[in-house]
Amino acid sequence: SAVISQKPSRDICQRGTSLTIQCQVDSQVTMMFWYRQQPGQSLTLIATANQGSEATYESGFVIDKFPISRPNLTFSTLTVSNMSPEDSSIYLCSVVRPSGTQYFGPGTRLTVL
Amino acid sequence: GENVEQHPSTLSVQEGDSAVIKCTYSDSASNYFPWYKQELGKRPQLIIDIRSNVGEKKDQRIAVTLNKTAKHFSLHITETQPEDSAVYFCAASIGTGNQFYFGTGTSLTVIP
Numbered sequence: 001s002a003v004i005s006q007k008p009s010r011d012i013c014q015r016g017t018s019l020t021i022q023c024q025v026d027s028q029v030t031m032m033f034w035y036r037q038q039p040g041q042s043l044t045l046i047a048t049a050n051q052g053s054e055a056t057y058e059s060g061f062v063i064d065k066f067p068i069s070r071p072n073l074t075f076s077t078l079t080v081s082n083m084s085p086e087d088s089s090i091y092l093c094s095v096v097r098p099s100g101t102q103y104f105g106p107g108t109r110l111t112v113l
Numbered sequence: 114g115e116n117v118e119q120h121p122s123t124l125s126v127q128e129g130d131s132a133v134i135k136c137t138y139s140d141s142a143s144n145y146f147p148w149y150k151q152e153l154g155k156r157p158q159l160i161i162d163i164r165s166n167v168g169e170k171k172d173q174r175i176a177v178t179l180n181k182t183a184k185h186f187s188l189h190i191t192e193t194q195p196e197d198s199a200v201y202f203c204a205a206s207i208g209t210g211n212q213f214y215f216g217t218g219t220s221l222t223v224i225p
Contacts, residue, residue: 033212042202043157043215092156100145100206102213104156 002026002095004105012111013083020079021108023093028073031096034066037107038089049076083112115140117205119216126193127224134219136203137185143205146186147213148177151200161188193223
């Protein structure tokens with residue numbers, strides 16, 4: 001498996017502000033992903049965090065809104081910029097082991113007022 | 114890209130009965146199919162997975178079957194218990210380290 005931590009676990013933010021979420025893994029991994037999960041919904045992939053290069057974003061997500069950093073093989077950050085109430089959601093990072101198995105972090109519950 | 118459909122969206126069973134959740138996928142290149150269980154307020158947890166070179170895999174009370182020709186796979190839970198109540202997600206992936214495509218989830222309730 002994988003030990004994955006995320007900070008913060010939850011936050012309440014004001015409209016127009018930004019929040020940076022951190023994801024730390026206990027060992028080096030090549031593939032890291034960021035997902036959003038809205039209440040009662042499935043997991044939506046935001047982007048693939050690439051080490052040493054720009055993240056790869058899915059349709060509907062842009063770098064200006066969700067900038068991602070991946071400075072090394074054990075750490076990544078996702079920033080939710082210029083937040084609105086529609087950004088209220090759970091944000092999860094995940095890693096994929098060489099076997100292809102994907103493991104999720106505990107998630108960050110974001111509420112935007 | 115890949116499209117994964119999951120049914121039913123909700124499922125209620127009596128304790129001790131079996132539960133079956135079905136998923137279909139569209140891309141014949143998909144070759145890895147995990148199932149995740151997500152309890153309220155917690156992260157998705159991998160419970161079982163299957164690769165395309167295998168037709169069935171079992172782990173105690175849970176099993177997964179794969180029909181590559183029909184492009185569908187199913188999760189079977191036998192002798193259900195109240196602690197099996199959760200949301201279950203299927204997913205499909207091509208190769209290792211590639212994007213995972215998730216189903217819409219099934220909310221399972223096991224009635225004591």
